[in-house]
Amino acid sequence: xxxxxxxxxxxxxxxxxxxxxEKKLLSSEDLERALAYxxxxxxxxxxxxxxxxILDEMGLVDRALLDEAITEQILALKNALTDANxxxxxxxxxRTAELEQALRKLSELNQLKSEFxxxxxxxxxTPLTHLKGYLELLINADLxxxxxxxTQALEVMQRSGDRLExxxxxxxxxxxxxxxxxxxxxxxFSVLHLCLNQVSRSQAKAKAHQVELVMNPPxxxxxxxxxxxxxSWVILQLLDNxxxxxxxxxxxxxxxxxxxxxxxxxxxxTGIGIPQDRVEEIFEPFHQLDGSSTRRYAGTGLGLALxxxxxxxxxxxxxxxxxxxxxxxxxxxxxxxEIEQD
Numbered sequence: 309x310x311x312x313x314x315x316x317x318x319x320x321x322x323x324x325x326x327x328x329x330e331k332k333l334l335s336s337e338d339l340e341r342a343l344a345y346x347x348x349x350x351x352x353x354x355x356x357x358x359x360x361x362i363l364d365e366m367g368l369v370d371r372a373l374l375d376e377a378i379t380e381q382i383l384a385l386k387n388a389l390t391d392a393n394x395x396x397x398x399x400x401x402x403r404t405a406e407l408e409q410a411l412r413k414l415s416e417l418n419q420l421k422s423e424f425x426x427x428x429x430x431x432x433x434t435p436l437t438h439l440k441g442y443l444e445l446l447i448n449a450d451l452x453x454x455x456x457x458x459t460q461a462l463e464v465m466q467r468s469g470d471r472l473e474x475x476x477x478x479x480x481x482x483x484x485x486x487x488x489x490x491x492x493x494x495x496x497f498s499v500l501h502l503c504l505n506q507v508s509r510s511q512a513k514a515k516a517h518q519v520e521l522v523m524n525p526p527x528x529x530x531x532x533x534x535x536x537x538x539x540s541w542v543i544l545q546l547l548d549n550x551x552x553x554x555x556x557x558x559x560x561x562x563x564x565x566x567x568x569x570x571x572x573x574x575x576x577x578t579g580i581g582i583p584q585d586r587v588e589e590i591f592e593p594f595h596q597l598d599g600s601s602t603r604r605y606a607g608t609g610l611g612l613a614l615x616x617x618x619x620x621x622x623x624x625x626x627x628x629x630x631x632x633x634x635x636x637x638x639x640x641x642x643x644x645x646e647i648e649q650d
């Protein structure tokens with residue numbers, strides 16, 4: 309069994325021979341002789357002496373000069389390492405400063421975006437109110453008689469105005485949430501009653517899309533605790549999305565389940581589904597999975613982003629399971645009043 313070479317400072321050096329030649333402490337010929345001798349030794353002993361030991365044994369370099377050369381090389385390596393560390397630390401500081409500056413700019417851009425959305429939304433609200441008011445006067449014949457065709461055209465305009473109003477309200481709500489100004493009016497309410505109302509409200513849209521909208525209410529269900537108006541908006545948004553992305557002949561189901569001190573709310577559909585690797589994208593503000601100009605499904609891409617933020621403000625999480633071509637299921641938990649009592 310071969311022994312390991314003796315531990316000496318020379319182990320830390322990598323080019324001792326070249327260094328000795330450069331310093332004219334050793335000739336090239338003597339270096340070649342020493343290396344040839346070392347190679348011969350390695351044929352029979354893997355733990356052959358290091359080059360410095362061989363040079364000392366062969367009397368080619370004085371031991372004191374050899375130790376000095378090894379020390380100089382080690383110091384050179386140490387200085388090089390120190391310089392490299394200093395350069396690395398400087399680069400880290402520079403990169404950190406760059407990232408901090410980029411983060412500040414991003415924060416400023418987000419603030420500008422939020423303010424822009426907020427300002428534009430409020431500016432759009434005033435003329436829209438005037439348009440809706442005069443449309444209602446025309447439809448009610450308060451400004452003079454109109455025929456059936458005109459009534460139908462005005463009703464189409466009125467529905468478009470209602471949709472535009474909802475989009476504006478979504479943008480205002482989004483900018484409010486982005487600033488962290490969300491305020492919850494928390495109280496106990498019947499989520500069963502709320503869901504029945506939203507299903508009834510959504511039936512006309514489901515019928516227009518030739519989609520079956522059903523709800524199978526449980527026999528017993530406790531009240532929940534939260535902001536009733538905002539939870540109502542969340543459920544309506546989930547129902548609207550499910551109906552929109554479900555082809556004619558499909559089905560949308562609103563479910564409620566009692567789970568200990570929580571109520572699970574779910575909206576399931578038999579629609580187009582979402583690729584698993586793109587589920588997170590649907591919660592990005594102003595983002596559509598189909599971003600082309602010819603996309604089939606319209607929308608601002610704000611709905612689900614707002615849904616997530618509202619539920620997070622309630623301490624809840626929206627969970628999504630989906631399969632392309634088979635449908636999607638959105639669900640979340642709402643606490644019952646028992647939790648507050650605990």
